[in-house]
Amino acid sequence: MIITLIDYGMGNHLSVRNALKRLGYDSSVSQDPAVIKSSDLIILPGVGSFRRAMENLNRLGLSEVIRLAATENGTPTLGICLGMQLLGSESTEDGVCEGLRLIENKITKLDGSSDIRIPHVGFNNVYWETNNDLTVDINQNSDFYFTHSYAMKDDDKTADYIYCDYGMPFVAGFRKENVFGVQFHPEKSQKNGLKLLKNFLEIKRA
Amino acid sequence: MALAKRIIPCLDVDKGRVVKGVNFVGIRDAGDPVEIAKRYNDQGADEITFLDITASHEGRDTTVHMVEAIAEQVFIPLTVGGGIRELDDIRRMLNAGADKVSINSAAVYNPEFVKAASDKFGAQCIVVAIDAKQVGDNHWEIFTHGGRKATGINAVEWAVKMAEFGAGEILLTSMDRDGVKSGFDLGVTRAIVDSVNIPVIASGGVGNLDHLVDGVKIGHADAVLAASIFHFGEYTVQQAKQHMAAAGIEMRLD
Numbered sequence: 001m002i003i004t005l006i007d008y009g010m011g012n013h014l015s016v017r018n019a020l021k022r023l024g025y026d027s028s029v030s031q032d033p034a035v036i037k038s039s040d041l042i043i044l045p046g047v048g049s050f051r052r053a054m055e056n057l058n059r060l061g062l063s064e065v066i067r068l069a070a071t072e073n074g075t076p077t078l079g080i081c082l083g084m085q086l087l088g089s090e091s092t093e094d095g096v097c098e099g100l101r102l103i104e105n106k107i108t109k110l111d112g113s114s115d116i117r118i119p120h121v122g123f124n125n126v127y128w129e130t131n132n133d134l135t136v137d138i139n140q141n142s143d144f145y146f147t148h149s150y151a152m153k154d155d156d157k158t159a160d161y162i163y164c165d166y167g168m169p170f171v172a173g174f175r176k177e178n179v180f181g182v183q184f185h186p187e188k189s190q191k192n193g194l195k196l197l198k199n200f201l202e203i204k205r206a
Numbered sequence: 207m208a209l210a211k212r213i214i215p216c217l218d219v220d221k222g223r224v225v226k227g228v229n230f231v232g233i234r235d236a237g238d239p240v241e242i243a244k245r246y247n248d249q250g251a252d253e254i255t256f257l258d259i260t261a262s263h264e265g266r267d268t269t270v271h272m273v274e275a276i277a278e279q280v281f282i283p284l285t286v287g288g289g290i291r292e293l294d295d296i297r298r299m300l301n302a303g304a305d306k307v308s309i310n311s312a313a314v315y316n317p318e319f320v321k322a323a324s325d326k327f328g329a330q331c332i333v334v335a336i337d338a339k340q341v342g343d344n345h346w347e348i349f350t351h352g353g354r355k356a357t358g359i360n361a362v363e364w365a366v367k368m369a370e371f372g373a374g375e376i377l378l379t380s381m382d383r384d385g386v387k388s389g390f391d392l393g394v395t396r397a398i399v400d401s402v403n404i405p406v407i408a409s410g411g412v413g414n415l416d417h418l419v420d421g422v423k424i425g426h427a428d429a430v431l432a433a434s435i436f437h438f439g440e441y442t443v444q445q446a447k448q449h450m451a452a453a454g455i456e457m458r459l460d
Contacts, residue, residue, distance in 0.1 A: 014303045018278050048328040082328075112403060117428060119330050119374050121405045123252060123458040124209045143210060143458040145252075145283060147305075147330040147374070166209060188283050188305065190247075 003027040003201070004039040006066065006083075008056040011045035016080065019187035023198050033065045041201065042066065042075050046082035050091040050107065050150070053082055054099065063100055070102055076178045076203045077102070084173075084181030085152060093150050102179045104156040105171065110149060116167040119149040123189070124164050132160040132175040134182070136199045142192045144172070144184035151183065178203075210458040211422050212252035212429035213446055214407060215436045217242060219288075220259050222268050226385065226434045236437035240275045246436065247280040249443035252458060254280060255308065255377070255431060258288030259352075270302045277303025285333055287377075296323055300331065308377055310335040311350045314357055317371055324372025333407075334373040336361055338394050339381045346394045353381035362397050369402040376402065377431065380410040385434065387413025395425030407431050415441060415449040422455050 003020065005013050007029045020027045027043070030036060044066065046053055057063045069075045079087045088099045091107035099107070112118045123143040128135055144164075151170035154161050162173030164183070173182040180200060186193035217224045217239050224236040236242065243254050256276065258269045266289065273286055286299045287308025296307050313320050313334050324332045337353060338346040338361035346361035365376050378398055380391035388411055395408045408427035412418060412435055421430040435441050451457040 012300060012303075012305065014274075014277060014301065015305065018303065019281060021278075022281070047330060048326075117403055117405050119404065120209065121330070121375060122209050122212050122429070147283070149329065185283075185305075188281060190250075190281050194281060 001025070001041065002039045003041045003043065004036055005029045005043045005045055006036065006062060007031045008046075008053065008060055008062055010048045010053050010056060011083070012047055013045060015185075015187045016043060016045050019194060019197055020201070023194060023201065025201055031060050031062060033061065036062070036065050036069055037073065039069070039075060041203075042069055042077040044077065044079040044083035044086060046080065046086065048082060050082065050085055050093040050099070051095070051097045053086055054097055057086070057100075067100055067102065070179050074178050076200070077180065078200050079181040080187075081148060081183060081185055084183055085150060087179060087181050088152055089155075091150060103159060103174060103176050103181070105152045105174075106155055107150050107152050110151050110170070111167045114167045119147055120166045121147045124166060126162050126164045126172045126184070128160070128162045130160050133203050134173060134175060134180060134196055134199050135162065138192060138195055138199075144182075144186065144189040144192060146184045148183060152181075208456050210252070210456050211450065212407075213418065213443055213450070214253045214255050214429055214431040215246040215251050215443060216255040216257060216409065216431050216433045218257050218259050218433060219269070219272070222272065224437065225259070226437055239272050240279065242437070243276045244279045246443055247282055250447060250458070251282060251443045252429070253283040253285065255285040255287065257308070258286070260288070270298055273299060273302040273304050287333070287335055291319075293323060293326055296327055300327065306331040306333050306374070308333040308335045310337065313368065314348060314350055314359070317367065320368060320371040320373055324374070329372050329374035332373055333375045333377050334368040335377040335379065336365060336368070336398075337379050337381050338391075340391065340394065344393065344397070346397070349381055353384070361394060362401050365398045366401050369404045373404060375405045375407060377407045377409060383411025384409075386411055387434070389413065389417040390421045390425055390427075390430075392420060392425040395421065395427055399426040399428075405429065415446050418446055419450055419453045419455065422450065423453070
């Protein structure tokens with residue numbers, strides 16, 4: 001199985017690869033469209049600013065490659081943290097910036113008017129109404145590690161969601177057909193995180 | 207259920223060994239960093255902080271290799287500090303598998319460095335470490351060089367400035383307390399927590415599990431960092447978490 005982590009200069013690839021290795025899977029890091037197109041699974045990691053990430057993806061010609069792989073090829077694709085946000089429609093970080101639009105959800109800053117600290121850092125519990133492929137054998141209210149200041153809304157009503165509450169409810173994870181995202185870092189969430197990654201690895205291409 | 211408070215065991219590493227000094231002087235060997243990190247991971251630590259106190263340039267490669275080895279074994283966030291002075295130092299540590307870096311003296315000498323680092327790598331991976339000493343009633347100052355050099359900078363004002371400059375977290379160490387085991391300096395912890403809107407990690411002085419509880423309940427810290435109580439087997443991280451949970455603090459126990 002070919003697992004490719006997209007390299008656009010802003011990801012913490014090593015942690016994700018270490019976690020995959022622990023689960024018994026090899027992976028590679030690439031920005032080569034041919035490699036990405038022929039992958040069985042795609043992971044879009046990322047930390048940092050939304051705008052800079054989109055600029056990099058666009059400059060490297062990867063935005064279209066990811067969109068086509070996820071839509072026309074039906075390749076299971078997982079965005080992690082900033083990588084999940086990039087799958088959305090737009091973010092207000094550093095002025096409005098368009099995302100990959102694989103899901104029509106907007107990204108806005110967490111609401112700091114309530115008594116919360118930003119960034120949202122640490123383990124927080126998540127919950128969902130409908131099970132999806134990512135939540136298999138994971139208990140409701142399990143803790144995952146978050147570190148972010150911006151969060152996704154659930155505008156797109158056709159997806160399955162995992163939620164977390166921090167000042168407001170926000171999208172902690174989603175599944176829309178073969179496109180998946182998690183705001184938290186499964187590779188940093190100990191056994192719950194490894195289990196969730198394993199669930200993704202076991203998803204078959206449609 | 208809510209955002210859990212964090213327990214962060216800290217590894218002070220000198221020439222490839224975990225050590226712990228009293229008031230940053232007088233060193234005691236506690237073992238191999240990779241083995242110890244793995245042990246804390248298995249005990250349910252929420253994060254691990256690795257502080258390279260060798261801070262000589264020759265030691266850098268050793269640190270990078272250790273960070274790589276730890277990152278292969280530990281599936282919780284890893285913060286690396288000590289000698290982070292340039293953007294390239296940050297890039298190297300992140301590439302080795304660190305999730306965050308802790309910036310200390312370099313921030314004092316050049317506050318703009320924090321801005322540049324936060325802009326380039328994101329606030330979530332920039333921790334600003336503040337070493338504070340009490341110099342008067344409700345007055346704490348920043349010290350550098352392991353607590354030996356006064357800067358005249360007010361610690362609370364400094365924390366506010368660092369948050370404005372893009373720090374994602376503050377790691378606050380009370381230099382009077384470090385290694386003394388008499389509990390956190392709750393005064394400076396509370397003063398800084400009340401003045402900034404980013405998470406604050408309390409450090410320095412933990413001698414028993416009630417000190418951890420006080421750091422959260424009285425100091426209002428978002429996370430508590432401790433070293434020697436875990437290194438020498440007095441308590442496990444899991445015991446500490448259970449103790450804090452029993453005191454009514456939200457902890458991650460699964």
